[in-house]
Amino acid sequence: MNPQELNTGNIVEFIADIFERRGAESYLGEPVTMSEHMLQGAWLAEQDGAPEELVAAALLHDIGHYTSEFGTYSPDDVEDKHHDEAGGEVLAPFFPPVIVECVRLHVAAKRYLCATDPTYFSKLSPASVHTLSLQGGPMNAAEVEAFRGNPFHEEAVRVRIWDEGGKVANMKTRAFRDYVPLLERVVKKFAAQKAA
Numbered sequence: 001m002n003p004q005e006l007n008t009g010n011i012v013e014f015i016a017d018i019f020e021r022r023g024a025e026s027y028l029g030e031p032v033t034m035s036e037h038m039l040q041g042a043w044l045a046e047q048d049g050a051p052e053e054l055v056a057a058a059l060l061h062d063i064g065h066y067t068s069e070f071g072t073y074s075p076d077d078v079e080d081k082h083h084d085e086a087g088g089e090v091l092a093p094f095f096p097p098v099i100v101e102c103v104r105l106h107v108a109a110k111r112y113l114c115a116t117d118p119t120y121f122s123k124l125s126p127a128s129v130h131t132l133s134l135q136g137g138p139m140n141a142a143e144v145e146a147f148r149g150n151p152f153h154e155e156a157v158r159v160r161i162w163d164e165g166g167k168v169a170n171m172k173t174r175a176f177r178d179y180v181p182l183l184e185r186v187v188k189k190f191a192a193q194k195a196a
Contacts, residue, residue, distance in 0.1 A: 038060070040173055111138055
């Protein structure tokens with residue numbers, strides 16, 4: 001499907017198709033596939049009693065790893081986009097800001113937690129420790145203050161904790177198709193709010 005053809009009526013099915021075709025890809029040295037990781041995040045969010053928007057954010061937080069599915073990068077791009085920013089960008093037309101910001105901030109939230117929670121670093125998987133070093137390491141004081149300035153920073157921290165927890169081999173979760181009705185509700189509600 002051409003990215004210009006994406007709309008409120010087909011975005012969820014488009015994402016479902018990506019999960020089904022590409023979800024078995026490995027996840028950065030973790031003991032789970034990409035789809036297992038994202039489904040585990042959503043499952044953990046549900047177990048925490050999170051609202052639908054945060055379950056959706058946990059489910060979609062790594063969608064930026066599949067940005068090639070949403071079209072090629074602009075010729076004006078001077079470097080590869082980070083998957084957090086790329087994911088937020090592809091969801092922004094269809095999903096509410098809380099979801100988009102949780103996706104966009106989930107890497108920053110790891111850096112924030114490493115700077116503000118003395119126990120968090122010890123909870124990181126080896127692969128997550130490695131990517132932390134590539135992502136700038138723990139935040140400095142100015143970065144912490146800027147992160148706290150985002151109105152959705154607390155939600156992003158919750159998604160990050162589920163993200164880190166979603167790396168367990170053979171964890172039983174729902175299937176992606178089980179979340180399609182939830183995603184469709186979130187997309188339709190956001191479209192109605194934009195139209196109002």
